[in-house]
Amino acid sequence: MSDNYLDMQLLRFTTAGSVDDGKSTLIGRLLFDSKSIFEDQLESVEASSKKRGVDHVDLALLTDGLKDEREQGITIDVAYRYFATPKRKFIIADTPGHIQYTRNMVTGASTANLALLLVDARHGVVEQTCRHSFIASLLQIPHLVICINKMDLVDYSEERFNEIVTQYKEFASKLKVNDIRFVPISALHGDNVVNRSTNTEWYNGETLLHTLETIHIDSDQDHVNARFPVQTVIRPKSDEHHDFRGYAGRVAGGIFKPGDQITVLPSGFGSKIKSIETLDGPIKEAFAPMSVTITLEDDIDISRGDMIVRPNNQPRAEQDLDVMLCWLNNKPAQPRAKYTLRHTTNDARCMIKEVLYKVDINTLHRIVEDKEITMNDIVRVKLRSTKPLFVDEYNDNRNTGSIILVDEATNETVAAGMIRS
Amino acid sequence: MRYTLTHLKELEAEAIFVIREVFAQFENPAILFSGGKDSIVLTHLAKKAFWPSRIPFPLVHIDTGHNFPETMKFRDDLVKELGVELIVGSVQKSIDDGAVREETGKNASRNALQTVTLLDTIEGNNIDAAMGGARRDEEKARAKERFFSHRDDFGQWDPKNQRPELWNLFNGRKNMGEHFRVFPISNWTEMDVWQYILHENIAIPSLYIAHERDVVRRNNTWLPVSEFITVEENEKVERKMIRFRTLGDITITGGDESEADTLEKIVQEVAAARQTERGNRSDDKRGETAMEDRKKQGYF
Numbered sequence: 001m002s003d004n005y006l007d008m009q010l011l012r013f014t015t016a017g018s019v020d021d022g023k024s025t026l027i028g029r030l031l032f033d034s035k036s037i038f039e040d041q042l043e044s045v046e047a048s049s050k051k052r053g054v055d056h057v058d059l060a061l062l063t064d065g066l067k068d069e070r071e072q073g074i075t076i077d078v079a080y081r082y083f084a085t086p087k088r089k090f091i092i093a094d095t096p097g098h099i100q101y102t103r104n105m106v107t108g109a110s111t112a113n114l115a116l117l118l119v120d121a122r123h124g125v126v127e128q129t130c131r132h133s134f135i136a137s138l139l140q141i142p143h144l145v146i147c148i149n150k151m152d153l154v155d156y157s158e159e160r161f162n163e164i165v166t167q168y169k170e171f172a173s174k175l176k177v178n179d180i181r182f183v184p185i186s187a188l189h190g191d192n193v194v195n196r197s198t199n200t201e202w203y204n205g206e207t208l209l210h211t212l213e214t215i216h217i218d219s220d221q222d223h224v225n226a227r228f229p230v231q232t233v234i235r236p237k238s239d240e241h242h243d244f245r246g247y248a249g250r251v252a253g254g255i256f257k258p259g260d261q262i263t264v265l266p267s268g269f270g271s272k273i274k275s276i277e278t279l280d281g282p283i284k285e286a287f288a289p290m291s292v293t294i295t296l297e298d299d300i301d302i303s304r305g306d307m308i309v310r311p312n313n314q315p316r317a318e319q320d321l322d323v324m325l326c327w328l329n330n331k332p333a334q335p336r337a338k339y340t341l342r343h344t345t346n347d348a349r350c351m352i353k354e355v356l357y358k359v360d361i362n363t364l365h366r367i368v369e370d371k372e373i374t375m376n377d378i379v380r381v382k383l384r385s386t387k388p389l390f391v392d393e394y395n396d397n398r399n400t401g402s403i404i405l406v407d408e409a410t411n412e413t414v415a416a417g418m419i420r421s
Numbered sequence: 422m423r424y425t426l427t428h429l430k431e432l433e434a435e436a437i438f439v440i441r442e443v444f445a446q447f448e449n450p451a452i453l454f455s456g457g458k459d460s461i462v463l464t465h466l467a468k469k470a471f472w473p474s475r476i477p478f479p480l481v482h483i484d485t486g487h488n489f490p491e492t493m494k495f496r497d498d499l500v501k502e503l504g505v506e507l508i509v510g511s512v513q514k515s516i517d518d519g520a521v522r523e524e525t526g527k528n529a530s531r532n533a534l535q536t537v538t539l540l541d542t543i544e545g546n547n548i549d550a551a552m553g554g555a556r557r558d559e560e561k562a563r564a565k566e567r568f569f570s571h572r573d574d575f576g577q578w579d580p581k582n583q584r585p586e587l588w589n590l591f592n593g594r595k596n597m598g599e600h601f602r603v604f605p606i607s608n609w610t611e612m613d614v615w616q617y618i619l620h621e622n623i624a625i626p627s628l629y630i631a632h633e634r635d636v637v638r639r640n641n642t643w644l645p646v647s648e649f650i651t652v653e654e655n656e657k658v659e660r661k662m663i664r665f666r667t668l669g670d671i672t673i674t675g676g677d678e679s680e681a682d683t684l685e686k687i688v689q690e691v692a693a694a695r696q697t698e699r700g701n702r703s704d705d706k707r708g709e710t711a712m713e714d715r716k717k718q719g720y721f
Contacts, residue, residue: 005616010428038694077565077583080557082610089428091608103585110587218425231441236474244473250438250589255424279472287424291437291470304445328585342590345445404590411594413584 004086011217014093014108014141016132017118022149026118026187027081027094030209033194036083078108087213102135102361102376103328106416109139110402113217116145121154121184125167127362134361137175138324138378138418140395142220144180145211151200152186158202174364176395183208221288222397226254227315228308229344229400234293246277246293247302252344252399254310256294257285263311264302265390270311271298288399305346307390315400317388322420323403325373325381329414331407333373339405339414343389350385350405380420394418429617432609433466438589439568439605440470443550444477446593447601450550451508453721454480456492457668458625459554462614463606465623468503479506481551483539485531486513487649487670495626510542530673536720540576543600550593550601553721558610559698562713568607574598576719611698615691619684629687631664631679642675666698
């Protein structure tokens with residue numbers, strides 16, 4: 001058997017689009033052509049489609065799994081789908097286009113390497129395209145692929161394609177996205193999805209699947225700023241490992257090696273890395289997103305919520321945070337109410353001290369008059385926490401630059417935040 | 422040196438992170454252990470998460486009484502090797518106590534009854550986080566499941582009102598009496614599980630590997646003959662080379678005809694499979710939303 005599965009990478013992407021722009025068809029085609037739909041799944045979807053009086057096979061039924069979704073024909077929640085090619089394994093966070101749009105897309109985007117946005121070739125860049133792109137840039141998804149779909153309905157016109165690309169680039173100049181690509185496709189007929197289309201001889205770029213399989217994602221993680229939030233302390237106290245004391249966690253950035261000088265926050269104590277341990281044996285270096293256990297040369301007091309960093313590259317210690325907040329809960333934010341803030345493996349209480357402005361996500365305009373924070377709002381706020389947190393700017397590191405707020409009365413996650421400079 | 426992980430290493434790192442979060446955020450977590458490959462992989466990951474310490478929580482097995490004997494032996498050997506506590510919740514006891522009523526008829530199974538025993542076991546042992554090996558690719562209701570899945574004080578799941586889950590920030594806060602189900606291998610597919618078992622050389626029950634066995638053809642699958650099923654007059658007991666893609670109760674788990682007698686061959690077979698692994702599970706065929714209906718009640 002070939003061992004190429006030991007050389008496969010994982011790419012997480014999110015898809016955005018509304019009911020009519022062919023998102024289900026596109027996902028269906030990716031799954032179909034990569035042989036990720038099974039016969040019994042297809043049979044069951046065919047039967048359900050028939051029962052609902054739909055004349056085609058409604059691929060949305062593959063993952064619209066909840067009873068309400070199937071009955072109402074809508075997607076309520078983010079659905080995760082999986083497929084693989086010999087080169088990569090893919091996780092799709094498929095977000096619904098209408099209900100609670102922002103909340104769902106923010107959730108799906110938070111872990112994505114890439115966002116796939118659909119534009120209907122007949123309609124070009126519309127309000128929704130802007131909204132999706134803004135959220136993708138806000139969540140700093142490293143790569144954006146704009147699929148200009150339904151090319152068959154505009155006679156595979158190169159002119160129309162270029163027109164939309166220009167239109168999009170004009171708008172996107174306001175966004176912070178480094179890597180944007182455009183692919184002319186027809187999800188229905190399969191043009192440029194998996195196979196190159198003979199209908200678009202003028203197009204010299206790659207097919208969508210080839211892009212997904214080869215896009216460079218090694219640099220998506222922060223390999224510069226060494227950050228190790230401690231999850232828990234491992235002390236076996238067994239005869240064999242009597243004096244073992246290890247700090248378990250997942251590398252949030254940078255590279256750690258035995259022998260490295262480190263500083264522990266918030267105490268500020270210094271030490272040296274003795275070893276980096278795993279069940280499979282000690283390793284020479286650890287980088288994001290590895291889960292490892294670090295041992296140090298000196299016995300110092302370290303517990304969950306502390307962060308191991310390099311002495312010459314430390315995060316900022318902040319009690320006043322400048323945050324772009326996305327409100328996720330039905331219950332509006334209460335002025336000066338206290339929330340539990342979660343950041344890496346650390347907890348603190350905090351208060352929304354000031355609302356600077358709200359963003360109109362369709363026009364990107366700042367609204368300064370309206371200070372009320374309700375569901376799906378994106379607002380720039382000042383938070384004050386009860387203790388200093390060790391933070392980076394979200395644009396530098398998604399792991400140490402992100403927070404969530406939890407309502408202390410309901411225990412619900414009510415907001416997601418990205419730390420600004 | 423490329424600073425990148427293979428897909429299996431990345432999935433492993435994610436699962437270990439989640440397992441450690443459970444340990445740190447809850448007082449009294451446990452692993453739900455069915456003896457199937459997914460819970461075996463989960464247990465293996467828990468071992469990795471805390472090494473060189475032992476796994477710091479018990480394994481919970483909900484025993485329907487309708488087990489494959491191979492599964493029971495495997496469970497007992499593993500518990501001994503890991504040096505962890507085993508908690509058994511007995512469906513037979515729930516029946517004897519009158520908490521549930523046994524189904525009758527030809528396709529009777531104890532599958533649905535497990536929910537009551539499971540919730541009683543969770544409550545009786547004050548378990549506040551029960552980790553399971555469920556995966557999102559298994560079933561459409563599971564595709565909407567969170568890593569940290571909140572259950573109310575009746576153990577129920579409310580799929581329309583789930584907490585949003587962003588980045589790696591998991592919210593395990595709850596009120597008294599409520600608990601969480603946690604699914605560290607949510608993002609794994611059946612293929613990932615098999616590739617990982619092969620790569621890590623993890624021991625699995627022999628039932629997964631092709632072997633000779635007495636079976637009858639029922640509901641389009643090969644059902645193993647055991648003391649718990651009644652062979653009807655029109656059914657013929659045959660001896661076949663069989664392997665199981667999933668393991669549930671012996672009364673509801675159908676096998677596939679297969680020659681795959683090594684892990685390598687199994688991975689090849691999974692790659693070529695045109696049916697989902699749960700296609701042979703009669704518990705999922707009791708209606709379009711059978712899994713969601715059971716999960717809302719508090720099923721695995």
